[in-house]
Amino acid sequence: AQSVTQLDSQVPVFEEAPVELRCNYSSSVSVYLFWYVQYPNQGLQLLLKYLSGSTLVKGINGFEAEFNKSQTSFHLRKPSVHISDTAEYFCAVTPNQAGTALIFGKGTTLSVSS
């Protein structure tokens, strides 16, 4: 079975500061990794995903994440955040096989203030 741990439940930062949201996973098989963002009362929007290849993945809105197999991590980073980045961020994992659901972490609330 797979599991995801998001180490920080809340991350407050000031506008234009860098941010890193941490995600670790556990799995006995190879996995695909994802980061989603959820704005209040809305569904999920895919930020980026790692399926294979380069371990540094670039996504939308200036976010990027690095897959580290040895540390079983997939941390999300942005060099300079905006007020509009305030949202809930979910890390998710799924085994790289067809027909399997995503397993989500508990989420990290990113609060950007001026």
Added chain:
Amino acid sequence: GAVVSQHPSWVICKSGTSVKIECRSLDFQATTMFWYRQFPKQSLMLMATSNEGSKATYEQGVEKDKFLINHASLTLSTLTVTSAHPEDSSFYICSARDRRNDEQFFGPGTRLTVL
């Protein structure tokens, strides 16, 4: 990109009534759809996996007689909350897996409030 819709987006019902939520893949065929539940300020919890033409597979602790899932076609899955109670109030989100490339796309969610 691929689009998944949910209807209704928001529903209020009385305790004891049943509510049906639809999940549609608008521009692709989905052999598999998933139903998640999200409580306020919490993560998404997988409720069940729905495969077209077969019975849904429910996660442990999810009552299959209470949460009826039907996946009648490659573009539609429905979740019916039967005899709803206030504790069923939640945000229900579906996702659909594109059979062409195995990518998963999420619907916008349905907010259910049971009075």
